[in-house]
Amino acid sequence: MAKPKKTPRPKAETPKGFRDYFGAEVTQRTEMLRKIAAVYHRYGFDALESSGVETVEALGKFLPDVDRPNEGVFAWQEDADADKPGDWLALRYDLTAPLARVYAQHQNDLPKPYRRYAMGPVWRNEKPGPGRFRQFYQCDADTVGAPSVAADAEICAMLADCLEEVGIPRGDYVIRVNNRKVLNGVLEVAGLAGDDKERERGIVLRAIDKLDRLGPEGVHALLGEGRKDESGDFTEGAGLSEFQVKLLVDFLGVAKKLGSVGEPHTVEDEAEFKKNNDNLLIYTQAEWNGFICESLRSIVRDSTVGNQGVDELETIARLLDAGGYGPDRIVVDPSVVRGLGYYTGPVYEAELTFDIQDEKGRTRNFGSVAGGGRYDDLVKRFTGQEVPATGVSIGVDRLLAALQAKGRMHSSEAGPVVVTVMDRDRMADYQKMVAELRQAGIRAEVYLGNPKNFGNQLKYADKRGSPVAVIEGGDEKERGVIQIKDLILGAQIAESATLEEWKDRPSQFEVPRDDLVAKVRDILAQHDLPGGGADK
Structure with a gap:
């Protein structure tokens, strides 16, 4: 008689792409979230804790692949084997899509505009990698129902206050602001605004999104005939003319060409600014945003939407300056290209400017820890009516890593x-x-x-x-x-x-x-x- 097989013991290991957090890590994150929540509350935002599960239908275009709802998100179908299967459900992919559903569902009971903040884990069924997990924390604040860019300016000011509240001092960060409408104006001037140019626009947007990774030369190649990477793989380009490529490169290069606030810059033809004996130009903080906006206006030319975008950037800069948030903290920067296909107006990104040493001892800039922008089409999916909205998301884990890198947060805490x-x-x-x-x-x-x-x-x-x-x-x-x-x-x-x-x-x-x-x-x-x- 054969011996019955023993039931194998389960492996005591964390699922791939996930991790466990212990003592000090949890305490540090809780304390940081408490400080950020205090800033949000001070600005008049109310807390919202939405469901951790949403219908795939509600997530809509936020899914990586709508046709295959189990791709990109952790999803399942209720009563899948029944004669009449139920809805597809998914763990929330971010905190923004649930906000749109909540606002559409409860709009008659909510104040208008509605200011809310939310903090909690989100889940993404994506390939994990170093520092990239399938579960991570987000910390969001959004204003729904406010069409004025004063709401965008307020979000940027609040983001600056949050960074300083948790221990990132001025000089160690900068918040960069751009506008999707400005890019739309550039595309219009470049002759890429029509429905028949959708393919080219898609390639352009993807190329712009790769600016930090590929650099200007790589983006230039993708805007033209295409680019071959180090492995020999070829990526087809947008096939734009030299005029079109130059226009887009000029747009991206305005801030990069000028450098940082307060540094000297070699110039040739900006006669309206004072030059010293070394033919170097010093931009003061007061001049900075104005000069960037004028440079952008010269690129968008007579595009109505492009000029509207520049007007909004000027308004944001003026409102921030009135509140004491000058270009030492918040700057207009057309190189900010985060998710421009998703946003409809101003976009912003918080970047930490100090250097760190990576695991191989190489000096690296820490980079982005937060970002957001205006997304006026989000609630429309539920209501059929456009509802203006703008918001920001802070990367909790990256911000904690930044504080640890600066020695402002210890990896252990005193026990009892x-x-x-x-x-x-x-x-x-x-x-x-x-x-x-x-x-x-x-x-x-x-x-x-x-x-x-x-x-x-x-x-x-x-x-x-x-x-x-x-x-x-x-x-x-x-x-x-x-x-x-x-x-x-x-x-x-x-x-x-x-x-x-x-x-x-x-x-x-x-x-x-x-x-x-x-x-x-x-x-x-x-x-x-x-x-x-x-x-x-």
Whole structure:
């Protein structure tokens, strides 16, 4: 008789493209989201927590492949095997499409305009890679029902405040603003505005989206006959004329050619600006956005939509300047090309300007951590009527990585004070101690493992990153005292101190039992840890 096969044990491994987050990582993200939410709330935005699941129909054009709803998203069909299968459902792909559904569904009950912010995980069934996961956090804020670009200016100002609130100072970031209408004007002047030019426009948009990766030369090739990459694969180009290519390259090159605010720039024909003896031009912050807009106006020529886009950029710059948000923080930059096929007006992107070292020791610019823009066609899918909307999404994980790279967020946090157990029959005494600490606002726990080996209790406290251990054996109980061990100081002494220094700097203190909270607070304060300071 054959032996029954054993059921194989499941593998204890995280699914591909996902990851687990522990202690400090979760705490850091929660704290950062709290700070961002406080800024959003200060600007008058209300919190919204929408469903984590949407119908595929509601997601609509946001799906990577509408014809195959299980591609790009995690989707399933209700009662798939039934005679009448149900709806296709999907984990939300982002936080914007659910907002459109919520607004269309509840618009009669919502204020107009409706300001909302949302924070939470989203899921994408895409190929994972280094730093690219199938589940990640988004942190969005949107205004629905406001046609004025004052709403766009407000979003940009709020984004600047959020970055500074979480620890990115001025000088370490810049928010770049562009407008889809300006590009539409450029395409119109280039003769690419008609329905019969849809193919060429698609190639142009994809080429522009690759500017950061391929550089001007690569984009130039894709706008022309095409480009062969390093592997020899050839990508067909848009086949534009030299005039068309030059117009588009000029559009993208306005800000790149001029460089950054406050730096000198060699010029030849901008006579309206003052030049010094070295034929160098210094653009002041006040001149910057105005000059960029005038350069764009010369490119869009007599295009109505193009000039409307430039007008909107000038208005945004003026409103931001009035609020104290000058080009030291927010600049007009036509090289911002994020998702221009998705947006209908202003677009913006927050870029961190400092350098970091990658895993191979190479110097890299950190890059973008947030972006957004105006998308006036979104709600129309549900209502049939155009509803103006604009918003921003902050990349939570990238922003956390940026703060860690700048040394403004530590990868670990202090663990709880550990009350050790010297006599398991006196657990009530130890629970009373830990309750006193917690009621005083100090993070603390009683050791709940096997108390037989005291050394294991201290090893546990070390593994938890505990700053303090509290000890009360039978002898201490009789004398009405406790031992309080400064584990941080003890580790420092053990690492480098001599015997004489160890005697001069004791790390364990005997204090009256009633002084438990006061002494623990004193030690925490010495190490600048939460819970330290005077009695409250």
